[in-house]
Amino acid sequence: MRHLLSIDDLERADIERILDRAASFAEVSGREIKKVPALRGRTVVNLFYEASTRTSSSFELAAKRLSADVVNVKSAGSSVDKGESLKDTVQTLSAYDPAAIVIRSPHVGAAELVARWTTASVVNAGDGKHEHPTQALLDVYTLRERLGSLDGREIWIVGDVLHSRVARSNVLAFRRMGASVTVCGPPTLIPRGIEALGCDVAYTLDRLAEADVVYALRMQRERMNEAFVPSLREYAAIYQIDRARLRPEQVLMHPGPVNRGVELAADVIDSPQATITAQVEAGVVVRMAVLYELLAGGRAPDAAAALPEPEPAEAAA
């Protein structure tokens, strides 16, 4: 595998291989020294055109735990803000000969484009409202840890599906792992034609009890200004996941950051049913596994980790 651009490019076996490796990295994360030398001497560029805390920090940490050199380029203060085109920026960064470019962009297909312009492996860290494949992988990882398997499970994704790249990637990933998926939200926030992803559509939570897993999406406040819903109050009244609506055996997920009191009630956020913190933890090991898959995947993991490390040039000088 050369790039990770879309969940659609992954077979179930690919997902399982990546997540199994993530599990082995999780074991390393439990040690005092959390680093492995797998990507020593290689460079990972994180190119972020959108504000992001979780995704950018976990990619950075993942690359560092694999001993890669990391360059973070963010929209603020870079040539990106000076009107340089994406193509020119990518070509400039490619001059550093990075092994991987991790890209987050507000534009659909941006990762695809970057892959056309560079010889580095490209990881899509979110392209517009299209996909966020590493989020989907870490969510599947979290659910595997919690439920063992997704086969035959019923998963509801609730909220602003229209503006959610997480929803799109997760429908694909959950289905590929054997679950069936229902997306639920106000009709104004369910894209026309979404059934083509292979999911069902619901406009109320009436049948939420059928779900084994409830995945709530972030409800962004700016959607109010665009008149997608009349008020957050009405949204919360109809779609908020709270103690009354959530059965005790259901797993509750959320990609973060949570709007407390909007999509989730406080009483469920901190409940043991919620996997929100586990998802964040999974983010690092899953992204390690993704970088490993793309940059060192040709070699057996243990052999690679055990390779003797060449002396760094600067140490010899």
Add this chain to the structure above:
Amino acid sequence: MSDLLIAGAHVLDPRAGLDAPHDVLVRGGEVAEVGAPGSLRAPDGAETVDGEGRHLLPAFVDPHVHLRVPGQEHKEDLASGTAAAAAGGYCAVIAMPNTEPPIDEASVLSSVREAARREGRVRVEFLAAITRGLAGRELTEMAELRGAGALGFTDDGMPVVSAGMLRRALQYQRLCGGVVALHEEDPTLSAGGAMHEGEVSALLGMAGIPAVSESTMIARDAALAAYEGARIHVQHLSAVESVQAVAAAKDAGVRITAEASPHHLLLTDEVLRAEELHTRFKMNPPLRAERDRQALIAALRDGTIDCVATDHAPHASHEKEVPFEEAPMGTTGLETAFAALHTELVEPGVLPLGLVVERMTAGAALFDLPTPRIAPGETACLVLVDLDAEWQAGEPGWESKAENSCFAGRTLRGRVLLTLAGGDIAFRRMEVAA
């Protein structure tokens, strides 16, 4: 003016009732004689072109192109745009006024018409803007613009959002004449959209442009035209709902005509999934679904859609080498229109060649230009094509300055060998023996 004998080509001109091999003699830029194969001789000094196994058609007329002059000559200019037209078999094109500055004043129109006469390889006519700056707020000096040679009016690229504004233009048409051509789009429905709203946009997470953003405006404007007795032309129809709106208006007696573009007749939004969102497939209106495409083909067949227009919209490479949502709208079309329609509609037997030729020339009459005909006494506007010639679109290059062709790289069958426009040779492919 050319003297030329085109010998033995299969001459096809539905309006002239010709569909058989003939010799066609051009003298002094006019069709002098049409005779049985082998019956005509080239006069002294005149060239003979071997037409054997080739087809001679009336040259095409495109009522909708963007030549980008004045102001955006880095995308296209009059020389390159008309070279593209000639290479595609066109003898005349009608250029849109959404330039920089827009063609919304007689002085701009006069200077660009003058330049087109000097630099154009084929006849170039112009529509002027309906509203100043295409801003939708004040009418242009429509009467003066007509006096300066505008064939009609359009704010193409932008809809006339205000019904009241359009009504004024339609009323004023009674004074100044000239077809009012309309880019139909309700921006409250289409805003932010970059592609057709449907399954593919749902999968890609792209904001969509719903078909009803076009069809509702057509219905509105047809009602206004009916009320004012005005003559309107609907540009670049893209959706089944739009076809229905035009058909209903025609049934009701509204003076309405419509055009469709080769890309809407031949491609759907599925190419965006297959071709990884290549920006050469980004245009406005967007490529729609298969049912829309089938409705457009049926409407072209039954005459609900009167003519083919390319909406040739050149852009510089660097402008298109950006993420899809950021890219400007438009595909080039002049150099591929005939070959693409021939390959995808005529060869599989969907539409007869004669009908395609008729629709590729019908735009002339809609805008009061002479319709090219292969008949004695007519100005020679002719195109010689080899229907069996296979070529890769874009190889070895384009006559247009731009490369943003939605058909680039496709294998097409049917190639223009020779184009006569206004009595002169406007284009000749190297291989054609002199």
